[in-house]
Amino acid sequence: MKEIKVGFLGLGNIGGGVYRTLDNNRADIIHKEGVSFKVKRALVRNLDKARTADVPEGVLTTRFEDILEDDEITLVAEFMGAPHPACEYLTQLLRAGKTVVTANKEVIAHCWPELEEAAKEGGAGLYYEAAVAGGIPVIRAITDSMQANNVRQIMGIVNGTTNYILTRMAEDGMEYSDALAEAQQKGLAEPDPTNDVEGKDAACKLSILASLGFHARVPLGKIYCEGITKVAQEDIELGKEMGYALKLLAIGKKDKDNRIEVRVHPTFISEKHPLSSVQDSYNAIFLTGDAVGNLMFYGRGAGDLPTASAIISDMVYAAKTDKHRYNTFKNVEDVEGIVEFNDDWQSKYFLHLSVEDAPGVLAVIATIFAGSGISIESVVQKGHSQGAVPLILITHMVGERMMKNAIRSIEALPQVKKVNILIRVEEDYD
Numbered sequence: 226m227k228e229i230k231v232g233f234l235g236l237g238n239i240g241g242g243v244y245r246t247l248d249n250n251r252a253d254i255i256h257k258e259g260v261s262f263k264v265k266r267a268l269v270r271n272l273d274k275a276r277t278a279d280v281p282e283g284v285l286t287t288r289f290e291d292i293l294e295d296d297e298i299t300l301v302a303e304f305m306g307a308p309h310p311a312c313e314y315l316t317q318l319l320r321a322g323k324t325v326v327t328a329n330k331e332v333i334a335h336c337w338p339e340l341e342e343a344a345k346e347g348g349a350g351l352y353y354e355a356a357v358a359g360g361i362p363v364i365r366a367i368t369d370s371m372q373a374n375n376v377r378q379i380m381g382i383v384n385g386t387t388n389y390i391l392t393r394m395a396e397d398g399m400e401y402s403d404a405l406a407e408a409q410q411k412g413l414a415e416p417d418p419t420n421d422v423e424g425k426d427a428a429c430k431l432s433i434l435a436s437l438g439f440h441a442r443v444p445l446g447k448i449y450c451e452g453i454t455k456v457a458q459e460d461i462e463l464g465k466e467m468g469y470a471l472k473l474l475a476i477g478k479k480d481k482d483n484r485i486e487v488r489v490h491p492t493f494i495s496e497k498h499p500l501s502s503v504q505d506s507y508n509a510i511f512l513t514g515d516a517v518g519n520l521m522f523y524g525r526g527a528g529d530l531p532t533a534s535a536i537i538s539d540m541v542y543a544a545k546t547d548k549h550r551y552n553t554f555k556n557v558e559d560v561e562g563i564v565e566f567n568d569d570w571q572s573k574y575f576l577h578l579s580v581e582d583a584p585g586v587l588a589v590i591a592t593i594f595a596g597s598g599i600s601i602e603s604v605v606q607k608g609h610s611q612g613a614v615p616l617i618l619i620t621h622m623v624g625e626r627m628m629k630n631a632i633r634s635i636e637a638l639p640q641v642k643k644v645n646i647l648i649r650v651e652e653d654y655d
């Protein structure tokens with residue numbers, strides 16, 4: 226049996242879960258894998274804080290050097306959060322030859338090149354299964370089980386907070402602000418929910434998934450990002466009547482010419498699509514490979530024990546590997562490289578307008594669309610009133626820029642009171 230001395234960076238929600246799982250399942254892990262992990266030091270900010278793990282005296286420290294300079298510690302697991310100082314700490318550890326396992330998507334999304342360079346320099350491993358979709362083993366599925374494939378498409382519900390909010394809006398008719406307040410009360414949303422509701426958390430995860438799936442480093446800055454804060458319950462209801470479910474999707478696509486599009490935004494998908502049944506705070510990733518076809522991975526995208534499951538899997542994997550592997554990115558020397566990023570993707574669109582209830586309004590809007598070469602798939606006009614009435618149009622496939630130009634013209638029409646929202650609609654899967 227091999228005993229590995231481990232350092233922890235952080236011992237909060239996730240760190241506590243990892244510590245307890247290592248304790249509770251120690252005998253089983255030794256039996257199955259022949260490896261045992263002993264947590265020698267754990268870095269925290271506050272030594273006096275109550276912990277969910279029963280850590281022996283002398284393990285907690287506030288000095289990073291106690292881990293960096295301890296030659297017995299060969300593996301470090303990081304769950305501090307935030308890109309900094311995690312990036313600086315992990316870089317030093319990797320350069321010193323200590324293998325790193327992290328749950329921190331921000332540090333990978335922001336500092337991947339520096340971390341990988343440091344890992345190669347130190348001959349150390351860098352593992353991050355828990356950084357995307359918590360307990361769902363999707364990273365290793367892409368890197369170790371899809372080698373035969375050209376990954377063509379990634380579609381993920383990778384943020385549990387927003388999926389919970391959208392589920393409550395769809396199922397219980399709640400408005401966004403009430404659903405957010407409920408998520409916060411249940412501990413499913415942070416007091417400051419910006420990173421989740423604005424799509425930034427999902428963008429970090431998409432940067433990692435798309436880089437691995439498409440073998441091209443996809444920097445955060447290349448990802449179009451739009452959150453769910455402008456979605457009204459009425460939009461979800463109108464979409465539902467037309468057979469759609471609304472999800473915050475992280476979407477990556479690579480076409481035959483290697484052009485990559487990466488975007489995070491609220492998306493209508495058919496109620497028949499498997500992702501539409503992913504409810505509450507669950508996550509799912511729907512991958513399409515040219516050989517395997519469609520795959521879907523579903524499970525808990527957060528929480529101390531599901532995340533501990535992924536972290537400990539990385540720890541076991543790292544402990545049993547003789548030679549750490551580094552990912553190959555076709556554009557690694559130059560971020561633009563041979564890969565072209567496409568920001569004028571094709572999509573169908575759901576456009577919700579408030580218009581005057583007068584004859585000829587639809588004809589004027591249809592003329593603008595026709596002039597832009599945009600064809601309309603369906604139209605729904607609701608009710609009669611003296612004031613404004615909702616008009617919903619679904620287009621056929623059209624380029625993003627063309628659609629936005631047409632909307633600028635529509636917005637200027639005197640008959641149009643308001644452009645309520647524009648939501649992209651994903652085509653059905655094959």
Ligand SMILES: NC(=O)c1ccc[n+]([C@@H]2O[C@H](COP(=O)([O-])OP(=O)(O)OC[C@H]3O[C@@H](n4cnc5c(N)ncnc54)[C@H](OP(=O)(O)O)[C@@H]3O)[C@@H](O)[C@H]2O)c1
Nearest residue numbers: 235236237238239269270271304305306328329527528532
């Ligand atoms: N929560 C989830 O469900 C989940 C799921 C997947 C991935 N993750 C990722 O896991 C990481 C940790 O999440 P968490 O929920 O466990 O956070 P958390 O409960 O806030 O724990 C953070 C821990 O790191 C320590 N820490 C933070 N900054 C530090 C610094 N500068 N120096 C020393 N110690 C520092 C804190 O020390 P004190 O305890 O003394 O304050 C605490 O123990 C994040 O990257 C998160 O994105 C979380």
